[in-house]
Amino acid sequence: MDMKTPERRAMPRLRVEFRTTFSTSSKLEGTGNMLDLSMGGCRIESPVSVEPGVSLALRIYAPHIEWPLMVEAASVQWVTGQTFGLAFFQITEKEQQRLGQVVRATPANPIESKPIEPSISDAIPIGDTKISNELLLDRINKSHRWMIGLTAVIAVTGVLGWWVTWGQLDIMKGQIAEMITAMNRIASSMEESAKQSKTALDYTIEKSKLDQRAWVTISRAVINPPIVAGKTSYITITLKNSGKSPALKTRFRQAAKLVSELPRGLMPQVSSNKLIESVSVIGPDGTTMNHFALVPLSERQVSLLNSGKGMIVTFGSITYFDIFDIKHDTTFCFFQQEVAKPELSPCEHWNEAS
Numbered sequence: 001m002d003m004k005t006p007e008r009r010a011m012p013r014l015r016v017e018f019r020t021t022f023s024t025s026s027k028l029e030g031t032g033n034m035l036d037l038s039m040g041g042c043r044i045e046s047p048v049s050v051e052p053g054v055s056l057a058l059r060i061y062a063p064h065i066e067w068p069l070m071v072e073a074a075s076v077q078w079v080t081g082q083t084f085g086l087a088f089f090q091i092t093e094k095e096q097q098r099l100g101q102v103v104r105a106t107p108a109n110p111i112e113s114k115p116i117e118p119s120i121s122d123a124i125p126i127g128d129t130k131i132s133n134e135l136l137l138d139r140i141n142k143s144h145r146w147m148i149g150l151t152a153v154i155a156v157t158g159v160l161g162w163w164v165t166w167g168q169l170d171i172m173k174g175q176i177a178e179m180i181t182a183m184n185r186i187a188s189s190m191e192e193s194a195k196q197s198k199t200a201l202d203y204t205i206e207k208s209k210l211d212q213r214a215w216v217t218i219s220r221a222v223i224n225p226p227i228v229a230g231k232t233s234y235i236t237i238t239l240k241n242s243g244k245s246p247a248l249k250t251r252f253r254q255a256a257k258l259v260s261e262l263p264r265g266l267m268p269q270v271s272s273n274k275l276i277e278s279v280s281v282i283g284p285d286g287t288t289m290n291h292f293a294l295v296p297l298s299e300r301q302v303s304l305l306n307s308g309k310g311m312i313v314t315f316g317s318i319t320y321f322d323i324f325d326i327k328h329d330t331t332f333c334f335f336q337q338e339v340a341k342p343e344l345s346p347c348e349h350w351n352e353a354s
Contacts (some may be wrong), residue, residue, distance in 0.1 A: 001115045010333075011054060011102045012038060013036045013037065013038040013041075013043075013331045014037055014106045014107075014108065015035070015036050015262055016034055016035070016036060016037045016062075016106055017031070017033060017034070017035070017207065018037070018060055018061055018062050019031070019032075019033065019034075019035040019061040019203060020032050020033070020034045020042075020044055020058060020059065020060050020061065021058070021059045021061075021068075022044070022046075022048075022056040022057065022058050022059070022074075023056065023057050024055065024057070025055070026148055028048070028050075029048075030046050030047075030048030030118075031046065032044040032045055032046025032047075032048070032179070033045045033046070033144065034060060035083070037060075037102070037103065037104070037106070038089060039088075039096075039099060039100065039103055040088055041077070041085065041086050041087040041088050041337075042058075042060075042074075042085075042086050042088075043084070043085050043086070044083070044084060044086065045082055045083045046082060046084075047082055047136075049079075050076050050079060050084055051076065051079065052075060052076050052077065052078060052079055052084075053075065054074075054075070054128050055073050055074070055075055055076075055089070056074050056075075056076065056086065057070075057071065057072060057073065057074075058071035058074050058086070060100075060121060062101070062102045063103065063263055064102055064103075064105040064106075065102060065103065069095060069098050069099060069102060070092070070095050071088050071090075071091050071095065071099075072089075072091055072095075073088075073089045073090035074085065074086040074087060074088050074089060075087050075089050075250040093281070098261040103338070106264060110347060116200065119167070132315075134178060150202075151185060155231065156190070174308075176321060187192070194252065195306060196281035209322075209324050209326070211244065211286045211322070212243070212244050212245050213244075213322040213326070213328075213352070214241050214243035214244075214245050214246060214247035214248075214284070214320065214323070214328070215241065215242045215243040216239055216240070216241050216243075216247050216250065216328070216330055216353075217239070217240060217242065217353055218237060218238065218239060218240075218317055218330075218332045218351075219238045219239070219287065219328060220236075220238040220332070220343075221235065221236070221237050221238070221314065221334040221343070221344040222235070222236050222338055222343055222344060223312065223342050223344065224236060224342055226292070226342065227302060227312070227339050228298075228302070228304065229296070229297055229298060229299045229301075229302045230296050230298075230299075231296055232293055232294065232296055233293075233294045233313045234291045234292060234293055234294065235251075235254075235256055235291070235292040235294060235312075236289055236290070236291050236346070237251065237254060237289065237290045237292070237314070237316075237332070237334075238287055238288075238289050238294075239266050239282060239287060239288050239289070239290070239318065240282075240286075240287045241282040241283065241284060241285065241286050241287070242285065243284060243322070244284050245284055245322060245323045246281055246282060246283045246286075246323065247281065247282040247320040247321070247322065248276070248281055248320060248321045248322070248323070249279065249281070249284050249320060249321050250280050250281060250288075250318065250319075250320040251277065251278075251279050251318070251319045251320070252277065252278045252279075252280070252290050252316065252318050253316045253317050253318075254277075254290060254292050254314060254315075254316035255314065255315060255316055256292055256312060256313065256314040256315075257312075257313055258297070258301055258305075258310055258311070258312060259305075259310065259311060259313050260304075260309060260311075261311075262311070262313065262335060262347055262348065263313065263349075264349065265335070266313060267350050278290055278334060282320070290313075292314065294312070298309065302339070304336075305336075305337075305339050305340055307339075308337060311335050311336060311337040312335060312336045313333065313334070313335045313347070314333070314334050314335075314344070315331075315332060315333040315334075315350055316332060316348070317329060317330065317331050317332070318330040319330070319333075328353070328354055329353075329354050330352070330353040331350050331351065331352050331353075332346075332351055333346065333349065333350035333351055334346055334347065335347055339342070
């Protein structure tokens with residue numbers, strides 16, 4: 001039901017202390033303390049700011065009812081600091097009855113308007129106009145004398161203060177210069193201390209990263225089964241992470257070839273059709289194996305291996321990222337010169353880790 005303004009103004013207001021929540025259609029929400037209440041409106045104190053004219057929906061938590069009293073629409077009439085007044089404009093008939101129950105259950109303690117005190121001019125009887133004027137002139141003359149004396153005192157005080165200030169100015173200049181020098185020394189000392197602290201912190205961070213990072217190396221390289229002419233053998237490379245954290249995005253690249261002597265200089269480039277590549281993750285203290293299938297050798301190639309005039313060389317690289325997203329590279333090179341020995345030996349070059 002809609003409520004009319006004359007009806008609201010005729011309703012007495014009672015002092016209360018009810019917790020109240022309110023909201024607007026623009027999703028503004030707040031909590032406040034209701035200070036007074038009537039059948040037509042209320043006064044609320046809240047840290048949430050509202051503007052006059054805004055329509056609020058209220059939930060009033062009174063001690064005399066089981067669930068909150070609902071007012072569908074109440075308009076903000078005025079705002080003073082954190083307090084604002086509301087007029088109830090829309091409330092259901094059922095809630096209106098519950099509101100009446102709350103008002104009737106509240107101890108009668110209406111808010112009364114304070115009487116207007118008489119002004120000073122009303123308290124002074126106006127008699128003889130001549131006497132009033134003479135009294136007024138006498139008071140003005142006394143005020144002038146007081147003002148002249150006060151002005152003289154202020155002037156003398158100002159002159160003395162200026163003289164004292166001028167004498168102390170040189171002393172203050174010297175003290176200020178000493179303070180500035182001392183502050184510069186302190187600032188320089190703090191800056192140097194900050195640099196040292198940063199250096200120590202950077203060292204500690206790098207040391208921690210070095211201690212916690214992943215370390216991937218080759219722990220073993222074998223050929224199995226033994227090389228036989230026309231048969232496929234496999235080179236198995238075992239990667240081991242000896243670090244304390246996982247090696248992420250591990251990329252393994254491997255190639256192999258038959259040579260007459262160990263290569264020197266830079267690691268040779270291998271065409272893509274002779275290279276295998278795999279990507280994996282290796283956990284802390286974990287291992288993984290990569291199997292490289294050798295192209296079957298001819299009788300002549302096997303004869304070169306058996307006579308010591310040829311050797312199988314496998315080489316490649318491992319790239320991975322540690323948990324700090326830092327990339328690391330490991331290169332490897334192993335060779336087999338005797339067919340009877342499945343274990344491969346490390347080359348003189350190309351076995352490096354970073």
